[in-house]
Amino acid sequence: MRHIFTRNLLKRYPVITRAEGSYLFDEGDRAILDGCSGAVVVNLGHGHPEVMAALETQARRVTFVHTSLFVTDALAEASEALAGVLPPELGTIYFVNSGSEATETAIKLAHAYWRAAGRPEKHLVVARWDSYHGNTLGALSASGHRARRAPYAELLLPFPHFDAPNLYRRPQGTDPCAYGRERAERLAEALEAVGPERVAVVMVEPVVGSSLAAMPPPEGYLARLAEICRTYDVLLAVDEVMCGAGRTGRWFAFQHAGITPDLVCFGKGVSNGVTPVAGVAAHGRLVEAIRAVGGGFVHGHTFGGNPLGMAVVRAVVEVMVRERLVEAVVPRGQALRERLVGLAEEFSVIGDVRGAGLLLGVELVADPATRRPFAPEANVTGRLSDLLIEEGLALYPCPGIADGRAGDGFIVAPPYTATDEDFDRLADSFRRALKRLVPTLKAG
């Protein structure tokens, strides 16, 4: 183990030796409920037989060709499968290997479109504070996650940011819709400030994942953003790397808002974590503009669209459509939310339970009346995460969710296939961990 360059070199990580359905198993074969599907990835549960069979079958046919020279049936079928669950305008799919590559691809596609349209001066990406679009430098430049940006500040591109809505931390007593309308106008202000003639694309997460622990938008907010983008003639890219692939009860979260974005970034759940797959669905208007000026898109990654990943994507979409899993997400999410709300009633340290579908979040606060967060030095998220794992539960830690530095919370996002018994077990483990944490907070 000593040769692993771990995320934190001082921390000892539990060793996982196998996984099945909603459970991970450690070296002692102790079961840990995967309450966050890895990183909101393993939506169908670990080792889904049909997905694994698709991988094996493809492995015997062809595992690699380079997309600069060839395409494959597997690539065509995965593209068709995803196009089938997207609005018809967004039916052209570009595959890459990670969410960061997907958001960078969306940025480059936006550039390529404006160059094709004869407007190369439109190059800036406008994105939001409290957002995460990936860790590579272009994606991190768009990201508004302050703690992830800080160590690399000098390397980042000067992309303007505007404030995302945070329903939990909105001024007390404000109407959520009025607050959403006010926050949407921040985009118009940002575009006016920078000059919309210089802006290529606006990038947002419809439901904010790790930066705000599953924060849904206020009613009407996304529709207003889309309208502002149209008014100012800038493209709209939605980053659905986390909230897509059915998590919120629609195939993609933007579909709740009744909008048609220009670019949709996806990743994580589309491959169920079997192989790394991500990509971008592009609006036909962009594709046609690029086709009209020679058809070349100067981009590409060696493993993008590789046959193994493509066979997996096709199988994942087939299973989800056939078993109507996206439709099931809403009632399953409701059943899970009830358990989390129950915990919030028991433990005043839980200030908020939120989210959409099976992408839920809890926020922990020092004072629920004022929503005052714990000091970042208290490392409440980190300590609770360790206790949760000791109690047999993995949740996705989200430190810094109050202001980018302070604030503690978790994403709760088990596989779509998790049962009521799994949810009960999740709540029991969470309760035991909180019971151990709370006295230490009082002492501190």
Ligand SMILES: Cc1ncc(COP(=O)(O)O)c(C=O)c1O
């Ligand atoms: C919304 C969003 N976009 C982009 C990314 C980056 O994806 P990856 O880690 O696969 O590069 C993530 C990862 O968590 C994400 O949640």
